Amino acid sequence: MEKQEFTITLYTENAIGMIGRISNIFSRRKINIESLNTSPSEVEGIHRFTILITESEDVVRKLCRQIEKQVEVLKAYFNTNDELIWQEQALYKVPTEVVNEKVYVERLLREYGANVVVIRPDYIVFETAGHREEIDKLTQELTKYGLIEFVRGARIAIIKASAGFHEKLKQFEQQEPAPEIVENEFLDQQDQVFTM
Amino acid sequence: MSTLEKTETKKTQTIAANTQISGSQAVLEALIHEGVDTVFGYPGGAIMPIYDALYDYNDKIKHILVRHEQGGIHAAQGFARTSGRVGVAFATSGPGATNLVTGLADAMIDSNPIVCITGQVFASLLGTDAFQETDVVNITSPVTKWNYQVTDATEIPAVLAKAFHIARTGRPGPVLIDITKNAQMQLFDYEGYEKCNHIRSYRPAPIVRKEYVEAAAELINAAKKPFVIFGQGVILGKAEQEFKEFIEKGGFPAATTVMGLSALETDHPQHVGMLGMHGNYAPNVMTNECDVLIAIGMRFDDRVTGRLDKYAKQAKVVHLDIDPAEIDKNVKTTVPVWGDCKETLPQLTALLTPTDHSEWLQKFRELEQEEIKEVIYNELNPTSDIMTMGEVIRVLNELTGGNAVIVTDVGQHQMVACRYAKFNSSKSNVTSGGLGTMGFGLPAAIGAWYGAPDRDVIAIIGDGGFQMTLQELGTIMQFGAKVKILILNNEFLGMVRQWQQLFHDKRYSFVNITSPDFVVLAKSYYLDGNKISDRKDLESALKTMLAHDGGYLLEVMVGKENNVFPMVAQGTSVSEIRLK
Numbered sequence: 001m002e003k004q005e006f007t008i009t010l011y012t013e014n015a016i017g018m019i020g021r022i023s024n025i026f027s028r029r030k031i032n033i034e035s036l037n038t039s040p041s042e043v044e045g046i047h048r049f050t051i052l053i054t055e056s057e058d059v060v061r062k063l064c065r066q067i068e069k070q071v072e073v074l075k076a077y078f079n080t081n082d083e084l085i086w087q088e089q090a091l092y093k094v095p096t097e098v099v100n101e102k103v104y105v106e107r108l109l110r111e112y113g114a115n116v117v118v119i120r121p122d123y124i125v126f127e128t129a130g131h132r133e134e135i136d137k138l139t140q141e142l143t144k145y146g147l148i149e150f151v152r153g154a155r156i157a158i159i160k161a162s163a164g165f166h167e168k169l170k171q172f173e174q175q176e177p178a179p180e181i182v183e184n185e186f187l188d189q190q191d192q193v194f195t196m
Numbered sequence: 197m198s199t200l201e202k203t204e205t206k207k208t209q210t211i212a213a214n215t216q217i218s219g220s221q222a223v224l225e226a227l228i229h230e231g232v233d234t235v236f237g238y239p240g241g242a243i244m245p246i247y248d249a250l251y252d253y254n255d256k257i258k259h260i261l262v263r264h265e266q267g268g269i270h271a272a273q274g275f276a277r278t279s280g281r282v283g284v285a286f287a288t289s290g291p292g293a294t295n296l297v298t299g300l301a302d303a304m305i306d307s308n309p310i311v312c313i314t315g316q317v318f319a320s321l322l323g324t325d326a327f328q329e330t331d332v333v334n335i336t337s338p339v340t341k342w343n344y345q346v347t348d349a350t351e352i353p354a355v356l357a358k359a360f361h362i363a364r365t366g367r368p369g370p371v372l373i374d375i376t377k378n379a380q381m382q383l384f385d386y387e388g389y390e391k392c393n394h395i396r397s398y399r400p401a402p403i404v405r406k407e408y409v410e411a412a413a414e415l416i417n418a419a420k421k422p423f424v425i426f427g428q429g430v431i432l433g434k435a436e437q438e439f440k441e442f443i444e445k446g447g448f449p450a451a452t453t454v455m456g457l458s459a460l461e462t463d464h465p466q467h468v469g470m471l472g473m474h475g476n477y478a479p480n481v482m483t484n485e486c487d488v489l490i491a492i493g494m495r496f497d498d499r500v501t502g503r504l505d506k507y508a509k510q511a512k513v514v515h516l517d518i519d520p521a522e523i524d525k526n527v528k529t530t531v532p533v534w535g536d537c538k539e540t541l542p543q544l545t546a547l548l549t550p551t552d553h554s555e556w557l558q559k560f561r562e563l564e565q566e567e568i569k570e571v572i573y574n575e576l577n578p579t580s581d582i583m584t585m586g587e588v589i590r591v592l593n594e595l596t597g598g599n600a601v602i603v604t605d606v607g608q609h610q611m612v613a614c615r616y617a618k619f620n621s622s623k624s625n626v627t628s629g630g631l632g633t634m635g636f637g638l639p640a641a642i643g644a645w646y647g648a649p650d651r652d653v654i655a656i657i658g659d660g661g662f663q664m665t666l667q668e669l670g671t672i673m674q675f676g677a678k679v680k681i682l683i684l685n686n687e688f689l690g691m692v693r694q695w696q697q698l699f700h701d702k703r704y705s706f707v708n709i710t711s712p713d714f715v716v717l718a719k720s721y722y723l724d725g726n727k728i729s730d731r732k733d734l735e736s737a738l739k740t741m742l743a744h745d746g747g748y749l750l751e752v753m754v755g756k757e758n759n760v761f762p763m764v765a766q767g768t769s770v771s772e773i774r775l776k
Contacts, residue, residue: 004528013397016345017333017334017343020334022336023335024337024338028338032312061524062521062524062525065520065521065523065525066521068520068521069519069520069521071341071342071362071395071397072342072397072398073397074396074397178245
């Protein structure tokens with residue numbers, strides 16, 4: 001089967017160590033994670049992972065079953081790009097003089113819908129969001145004009161046909177509120193522990 | 197839902213709710229509530245508060261002091277395998293915890309219900325490279341079904357309840373709970389112990405889909421040449437009776453995996469032997485002849501399937517398994533029947549049309565005759581002066597009648613024992629199947645005996661594997677486990693030597709292993725023993741071993757360069773199985 005981009009969306013308990021357990025499933029099979037995002041979901045106490053990989057459907061299906069086997073994973077879905085609405089965010093630090101002097105750069109930033117986040121005498125920070133290809137293209141262009149720094153966030157995605165699980169999630173939370181996470185009070189309080 | 201340990205009715209006095217107790221007491225209270233009466237462990241700095249509390253629980257919990265933490269967890273595995281209950285092991289932080297890793301990996305791949313409790317440094321020292329600190333939760337996460345670090349004593353009752361629930365339900369597996377020393381010492385208001393029977397993100401067994409059961413029945417009823425292959429799932433699901441009714445109503449020939457051994461008695465007329473690399477001739481060949489392959493509680497390990505693209509390609513596959521991740525993992529399934537086989541088998545049996553498949557079964561018997569002629573007869577009744585491993589097992593069968601628990605290590609002796617040992621009842625075969633852990637045998641046999649103290653427990657071990665964990669002779673010495681150790685000594689790392697002979701032009705590279713005087717070694721542990729190298733002594737030596745009241749070591753010298761056949765060589769198809 002041919003490899004293509006798949007986005008894996010999973011819902012988990014908000015437990016310490018989940019990222020490790022999930023990423024082990026990929027690294028054990030020597031599969032590279034292209035991007036990984038964790039965030040709260042619309043339901044309190046339940047976390048949402050969005051993972052982007054390039055693999056065949058067969059492999060992705062097996063991966064999802066292994067992921068769902070984890071005790072603290074509620075559900076794992078995998079989708080192709082056409083089943084999703086997705087975004088990636090990027091920040092660009094560009095020298096202020098370049099933006100001032102080169103009309104092309106200004107136009108470029110407008111074209112890509114970049115917003116100004118910070119303006120300083122020496123640099124300006126722009127933000128943009130979109131698909132990977134657009135961001136890549138803008139990055140490529142800006143590199144020619146002295147791009148100082150660039151960072152791109154992980155893919156976040158919404159499944160077009162995902163109304164079903166939302167209800168179920170809310171049901172879960174209603175029936176059984178998530179347990180409170182016990183933090184390590186010592187690590188939180190004792191600053192001297194980590195001082196060198 | 198499969199619960200391995202449903203009926204723990206033993207009443208033991210426990211601490212009442214609303215009392216102030218320590219985290220350590222809470223751990224031991226949890227064990228008692230979960231019906232645990234035997235723990236294998238080794239103390240150390242970070243787990244000392246638990247051992248201190250254990251001092252007052254001596255009458256309720258039997259603690260077996262092993263000689264190495266790996267021995268402790270293998271013993272817990274052996275215990276779980278013969279008793280069907282959760283095996284428990286204690287270890288301290290750092291090296292104590294890392295010594296558990298081999299056993300955890302073994303228990304994970306062989307689905308043993310295990311709960312390990314490890315001590316950890318004070319929470320205030322986490323991440324500081326403290327003495328005997330190791331990141332055990334991260335080290336063990338790929339080899340545990342679940343693990344968790346406790347830093348606050350109030351969490352202990354609920355976390356342990358969860359640990360036992362996860363270990364024993366669904367597809368069982370090992371769970372590790374790491375408890376920092378401050379949490380063990382911390383006093384808190386104990387609210388009593390509540391067993392866990394539900395975790396919202398965890399579904400032990402998938403819901404059985406009736407339409408799949410019906411589709412499977414339809415396929416099976418239409419089959420001309422149905423063939424059942426079964427694994428440990430039948431034992432873990434306590435579905436031995438349901439399984440027997442299923443194959444008897446359908447008249448199916450049935451073959452076992454290594455892990456499924458003893459789920460169906462060896463002498464059952466429809467039992468056609470063992471699958472896999474060193475399994476029997478007929479079931480391997482017929483895998484590529486059958487029209488419907490019915491796999492029950494097994495996971496199509498590569499040692500079972502041989503070359504996958506030539507495995508049962510002609511057959512439609514029905515796969516019954518509790519773990520959805522096993523469906524289609526290695527072999528594409530025509531109809532998957534997700535669920536606990538204790539639940540799915542009776543539903544399937546009810547839909548079966550009783551069929552006479554005796555002609556088809558006869559084909560297995562014909563191939564079996566061929567194997568007997570080419571391999572088995574000579575292995576069990578050799579004419580040369582040198583003894584074979586097979587004949588030792590044959591005589592053992594005659595003396596035990598197939599009623600003993602057979603524990604094996606890993607290698608040639610393991611394959612010979614699995615091929616020839618006779619089993620009359622379930623939970624009688626304890627072996628490291630998936631991980632192939634040399635050194636598993638001796639400690640696992642100790643645990644197996646505690647799990648079934650009224651049965652004969654015979655540890656069949658090679659000269660190589662025995663030397664990996666022989667320190668556990670000390671455990672036998674101190675606690676009197678009546679384990680019979682049968683060392684089959686061929687003065688080689690036999691299985692590796694066999695491969696070097698067959699596939700590496702006999703370039704014997706570090707397979708020549710020397711051994712100490714095992715009998716003298718046993719004597720130094722105050723254990724009786726004997727060594728024989730002459731066939732005429734075999735029967736009486738085995739009789740003496742079995743009759744001995746206590747641990748015993750018998751070393752039998754066997755042929756140095758004997759090979760285990762049949763064999764499905766790596767990269768070949770099951771139907772290309774070699775008889776010599």
